[in-house]
Amino acid sequence: MPTLRTESQTAAQLAVEDLRETWRLLTPEERFEAFSELERADAEDFFLDLPARDQAELLLQISTVQRRSWMRLLPPDDAADVVQAADTLDREGLLELLDGPTRSEVMALLAYAEDEAGGLMNPRYARVRPDVSVDEAISYLRKQVREVLENVYYVYVIDADQKLCGVVSLRDLFSAQPGRTIREIMSLEVTAARDDMDQEELSRLFAEHDLQAIPVIDAEGHMKGVVTVDDIVDVIQEEATEDIQKIGGTAALEAPYLEVSLPQMIKKRVGWLAALFVSEMLTTTAMSRFEAEIARAVVLAVFVPLIISSGGNSGSQASTLVIRAMALGEVTLRDWWRVMRRELTSGLLMGGILGVIGFSRVMLWQAIFHSYGHHALLIASTIGTAVVGVVTWGTLSGSMLPFLLRRVGLDPATASAPFVATLVDVTGIVIYFSVASLVLRGTLL
Amino acid sequence: MPTLRTESQTAAQLAVEDLRETWRLLTPEERFEAFSELERADAEDFFLDLPARDQAELLLQISTVQRRSWMRLLPPDDAADVVQAADTLDREGLLELLDGPTRSEVMALLAYAEDEAGGLMNPRYARVRPDVSVDEAISYLRKQVREVLENVYYVYVIDADQKLCGVVSLRDLFSAQPGRTIREIMSLEVTAARDDMDQEELSRLFAEHDLQAIPVIDAEGHMKGVVTVDDIVDVIQEEATEDIQKIGGTAALEAPYLEVSLPQMIKKRVGWLAALFVSEMLTTTAMSRFEAEIARAVVLAVFVPLIISSGGNSGSQASTLVIRAMALGEVTLRDWWRVMRRELTSGLLMGGILGVIGFSRVMLWQAIFHSYGHHALLIASTIGTAVVGVVTWGTLSGSMLPFLLRRVGLDPATASAPFVATLVDVTGIVIYFSVASLVLRGTLL
Numbered sequence: 001m002p003t004l005r006t007e008s009q010t011a012a013q014l015a016v017e018d019l020r021e022t023w024r025l026l027t028p029e030e031r032f033e034a035f036s037e038l039e040r041a042d043a044e045d046f047f048l049d050l051p052a053r054d055q056a057e058l059l060l061q062i063s064t065v066q067r068r069s070w071m072r073l074l075p076p077d078d079a080a081d082v083v084q085a086a087d088t089l090d091r092e093g094l095l096e097l098l099d100g101p102t103r104s105e106v107m108a109l110l111a112y113a114e115d116e117a118g119g120l121m122n123p124r125y126a127r128v129r130p131d132v133s134v135d136e137a138i139s140y141l142r143k144q145v146r147e148v149l150e151n152v153y154y155v156y157v158i159d160a161d162q163k164l165c166g167v168v169s170l171r172d173l174f175s176a177q178p179g180r181t182i183r184e185i186m187s188l189e190v191t192a193a194r195d196d197m198d199q200e201e202l203s204r205l206f207a208e209h210d211l212q213a214i215p216v217i218d219a220e221g222h223m224k225g226v227v228t229v230d231d232i233v234d235v236i237q238e239e240a241t242e243d244i245q246k247i248g249g250t251a252a253l254e255a256p257y258l259e260v261s262l263p264q265m266i267k268k269r270v271g272w273l274a275a276l277f278v279s280e281m282l283t284t285t286a287m288s289r290f291e292a293e294i295a296r297a298v299v300l301a302v303f304v305p306l307i308i309s310s311g312g313n314s315g316s317q318a319s320t321l322v323i324r325a326m327a328l329g330e331v332t333l334r335d336w337w338r339v340m341r342r343e344l345t346s347g348l349l350m351g352g353i354l355g356v357i358g359f360s361r362v363m364l365w366q367a368i369f370h371s372y373g374h375h376a377l378l379i380a381s382t383i384g385t386a387v388v389g390v391v392t393w394g395t396l397s398g399s400m401l402p403f404l405l406r407r408v409g410l411d412p413a414t415a416s417a418p419f420v421a422t423l424v425d426v427t428g429i430v431i432y433f434s435v436a437s438l439v440l441r442g443t444l445l
Numbered sequence: 446m447p448t449l450r451t452e453s454q455t456a457a458q459l460a461v462e463d464l465r466e467t468w469r470l471l472t473p474e475e476r477f478e479a480f481s482e483l484e485r486a487d488a489e490d491f492f493l494d495l496p497a498r499d500q501a502e503l504l505l506q507i508s509t510v511q512r513r514s515w516m517r518l519l520p521p522d523d524a525a526d527v528v529q530a531a532d533t534l535d536r537e538g539l540l541e542l543l544d545g546p547t548r549s550e551v552m553a554l555l556a557y558a559e560d561e562a563g564g565l566m567n568p569r570y571a572r573v574r575p576d577v578s579v580d581e582a583i584s585y586l587r588k589q590v591r592e593v594l595e596n597v598y599y600v601y602v603i604d605a606d607q608k609l610c611g612v613v614s615l616r617d618l619f620s621a622q623p624g625r626t627i628r629e630i631m632s633l634e635v636t637a638a639r640d641d642m643d644q645e646e647l648s649r650l651f652a653e654h655d656l657q658a659i660p661v662i663d664a665e666g667h668m669k670g671v672v673t674v675d676d677i678v679d680v681i682q683e684e685a686t687e688d689i690q691k692i693g694g695t696a697a698l699e700a701p702y703l704e705v706s707l708p709q710m711i712k713k714r715v716g717w718l719a720a721l722f723v724s725e726m727l728t729t730t731a732m733s734r735f736e737a738e739i740a741r742a743v744v745l746a747v748f749v750p751l752i753i754s755s756g757g758n759s760g761s762q763a764s765t766l767v768i769r770a771m772a773l774g775e776v777t778l779r780d781w782w783r784v785m786r787r788e789l790t791s792g793l794l795m796g797g798i799l800g801v802i803g804f805s806r807v808m809l810w811q812a813i814f815h816s817y818g819h820h821a822l823l824i825a826s827t828i829g830t831a832v833v834g835v836v837t838w839g840t841l842s843g844s845m846l847p848f849l850l851r852r853v854g855l856d857p858a859t860a861s862a863p864f865v866a867t868l869v870d871v872t873g874i875v876i877y878f879s880v881a882s883l884v885l886r887g888t889l890l
Contacts, residue, residue, distance in 0.1 A: 020653075024775065048655075049653065049654055049655060141619070142619045142620070170615075174586070174587045175587070203678070206675070206678055207678050207679060207682060208494060209494055210493075210494065210675050211675065212657070212673075212674075212675055228657075229657075229674050229675050229678060230651070230655050230656065230657055230674050232678060233648075233651055233652050233674060233677060233678065233681060234652060236678060236681050236682060236685070237652060237681060237685075237773065240681070240682075240685030240688075240689070241769055241773065243685075243689065244685070244688065244689055244692060244765060244768075244769045245765060245766065245769065247689060247692060247693065247765065247862070248692065248761050248762050248764070248765020248766060248769075248862060249758055249761055249762050249765070249862075250762050250765070250766060253766070256770065256773070256775040257766055257767070257769075257770035257775050257776055257784075258770070258775060258776060258780065258783065258784075262787065262790060262791065265787075265791060266791055266794055266795060269759075269762055269791070269795060270794075270795045270798055270799075272758075272762075273755070273758055273759055273762070273795055273799060273836075274798065274799060274802060276754070276755075276758050277751070277754075277755055277758075277799050277802060277803070277832075278802065280750065280751050280754045280755070281751060281806055283750035283751055283754070284747050284748055284750070284751050284806075287746065287747035287749075287750065288747050288816070291743050291744070291747065294739070294743050294746055294747075295740075295743045298736050298739050298740045298743075298746075299736070301732065301739055301743075301746040301749070302729050302732035302733050302736065302739075303729055304732075304746070304749060304750060305725065305728035305729070305732065305749060305750065305753055305870050305874065306722070306725050306726055306728055306729050308750055309721070309722075309725045309728070309863075309866065309867060309870060310718070310721075310722055310725070312757075312863070312866065313694055313717075313718055313721050313722075313863040313866070313867075314714075314718055316693050316694055316861075316862055316863050317693050317694050317695050317714055317717075317718070317863070319693070320689060320690060320692065320693020320694070320695070321690065321693060321695060321698070321702055322702070323689070324686055324689045324690065324693075324702075325701065325702035325703070328682065328686065328701070330469065330701040330702050330703060331702055331703060335703065338703065339702075339703075342707065342710075345707060346707065346710060346711055346714070349711055349715075350711060350714060350715045350718055353715055353718075353719060354715075354718060354719060354722050357719060357722060357723065358722070361726055361729075371733070387722075391718075416761075417692070417693060417694075417761055417862035417863065417866075418754075418757070418758040418761050418762070418862070421754065421757065421758070421862075421866065422754060422758075425750055425754060429750065
């Protein structure tokens with residue numbers, strides 16, 4: 001258990017910890033039963049820590065009499081997430097549990113896509129007018145904190161048109177002389193996000209500027225809400241999970257592994273597998289064209305997996321590196337030329353190293369087992385040369401594929417390791433047998 | 446450009462934005478030159494936003510006269526990162542630029558590993574004694590904020606032994622009646638982290654509890670510092686990058702893609718590629734054992750890439766899903782049995798679907814091109830059956846490998862897509878030719 005408590009734990013606290021650990025293994029009914037047995041205060045803390053999906057699931061099992069007080073525990077941004085996580089039919093009912101002003105706030109939030117800044121922001125934030133004094137601002141702030149605010153990081157200065165005109169950190173507010181006005185101490189340079197900014201871009205903004213909160217404004221500069229960094233933590237985890245799952249060749253699961261039902265899981269996975277399988281059939285077509293060569297020199301066939309996998313592996317490496325660098329904003333579309341030069345050199349060098357290993361393997365087996373007859377040197381040269389070509393080609397296409405995908409508006413992470421491997425397998429076979437024809441023509445072939 | 450400014454941009458601000466965008470393309474000398482041309486206030490903001498490696502690089506180019514004031518801009522946790530990012534020889538010099546008390550703080554931080562809670566925490570935090578009144582606490586806090594604090598999220602209550610005994614949120618402090626004591630309003634249940642907690646576990650703690658800050662204590666419960674969620678954003682990005690790079694079959698790069706030198710890059714990549722290449726040589730050995738069968742029925746060879754890649758792809762999928770679920774704490778070691786049952790069923794079902802596609806491919810080509818003579822049905826059955834076996838085996842071994850690696854104390858992400866594919870290629874060949882021997886014995890073989 002990773003958390004430490006300052007006091008020795010009471011039985012009730014242990015029950016909460018137990019429930020936290022076993023939660024994901026329980027059925028919805030078991031969850032509700034265990035939850036109902038918690039003391040109210042513990043239950044509230046536990047409820048607030050749950051993901052929106054689980055909150056919605058619990059809420060709909062709680063008796064209609066009690067449901068309202070639970071729904072009203074949630075701040076508006078979390079309430080919006082719960083409504084979004086519920087089935088379409090239940091949404092209206094959940095919204096009606098809220099008080100009037102909160103309901104309007106939640107409805108406004110629901111108008112935004114879940115994955116843009118407007119969908120992540122909290123519409124309640126600490127605000128002051130520019131012309132009040134520091135002391136007035138502090139007592140106004142104390143009142144706001146009491147009523148509506150979850151967190152105070154920065155106090156935003158809003159003019160009469162509801163436009164954001166500055167920001168004061170709590171630190172500056174506290175340390176300013178009581179009689180000065182906000183206008184005198186506020187900072188004019190505010191890093192703000194537009195309400196339609198994509199959450200991935202937003203998370204880069206947080207990482208780049210090390211901010212605790214970013215204000216959200218609309219196209220006219222009106223202040224709409226605040227996104228805090230703790231919401232971004234979930235976003236970053238989610239985006240990384242999606243990328244990793246795509247790189248592994250699955251559609252994004254969108255729920256924890258053990259909570260996805262088996263039919264759902266298979267649906268997310270078999271589509272890609274089938275598409276790759278059908279594409280990989282091109283290897284059969286490609287190899288069939290060389291059936292005569294294989295019949296004459298069966299030894300050529302036994303090296304096929306070795307050679308094509310060297311291309312697949314180097315391609316997976318290159319595409320994964322480029323995909324991640326793009327996701328972090330380290331590499332953008334216009335860097336394609338620099339990346340290509342770099343990967344061409346890397347591919348040639350790495351192909352050279354593997355080629356020497358492949359050449360040596362054949363010569364070594366020949367020396368020990370006499371496996372390859374008097375054409376051993378020619379076979380070794382074929383393998384060595386083909387590996388250089390295949391690895392270079394794999395590296396190059398693996399690194400360029402994400403650029404191509406992004407260029408046509410697709411997610412670069414679609415260039416999954418299996419996708420690249422399949423692409424490179426087909427060309428790898430053609431490269432290998434072409435090299436073989438050149439080197440072995442007149443001797444083995 | 447993702448940030449909006451409330452005022453129209455001055456030329457100086459534009460210069461900062463330009464520098465931000467071109468930064469990663471510049472050499473250290475060009476960086477220093479451009480940085481030197483910024484106005485002091487802009488330069489300070491820019492400097493504070495840079496990663497520690499770049500801060501160290503700049504600091505060492507700044508003249509020794511000015512270097513001190515730049516180093517002292519940094520809060521102690523960032524100063525520690527800069528010292529850690531500098532070469533061993535430069536560290537002493539950088540430390541000497543700090544004032545005495547800060548230097549001791551930084552040295553204490555340097556004693557922790559970079560990737561544990563102690564290495565991430567800020568030793569300065571808002572603290573009060575339990576027996577002061579709310580009003581006294583607020584004015585004491587105003588004084589602390591002015592002097593040393595970067596951010597105030599929670600106020601920590603420390604007893605005479607320097608032990609953490611409670612916490613008061615700013616919200617509760619502000620809304621409490623002025624005359625009550627801290628002891629009366631503080632919360633006793635504090636989620637704290639031990640100073641040696643791993644950063645990955647720490648980031649899960651943040652995600653799970655949606656906290657803005659977590660206090661760090663030593664084994665005796667003494668308060669050592671606070672980790673804030675904005676530091677965790679970087680940690681989460683880093684950990685995801687490491688996992689993604691490992692899944693792609695590279696050692697973690699530990700720097701942005703375009704900033705890693707070519708020799709470094711090749712060193713990180715060719716080791717794994719060579720290891721995989723040597724392992725993949727087992728496919729050659731395996732296929733050589735079936736050379737007689739291939740000589741008799743060359744048609745068998747042309748399906749090898751198709752069949753082994755179906756195992757590699759399903760294995761990459763399964764291992765990637767399990768690796769990510771483990772990193773997020775959704776799946777732990779003791780879940781292996783549930784995962785295995787699940788993946789066995791998925792593997793059989795997905796293998797069945799792909800097997801039918803493979804069977805149909807052969808029969809279709811036979812119907813159209815008469816590619817496979819009068820043994821077509823037998824060949825189709827061989828392919829279909831082998832695909833079921835290979836996909837099931839691939840899925841099963843891909844999902845179990847991360848458990849095995851974690852069990853023996855290795856990083857599960859080492860079960861990279863290329864690693865799993867290589868493992869499954871060898872067994873895939875054996876499964877395929879064994880099925881072929883069984884089905885085709887007496888006819889084609």
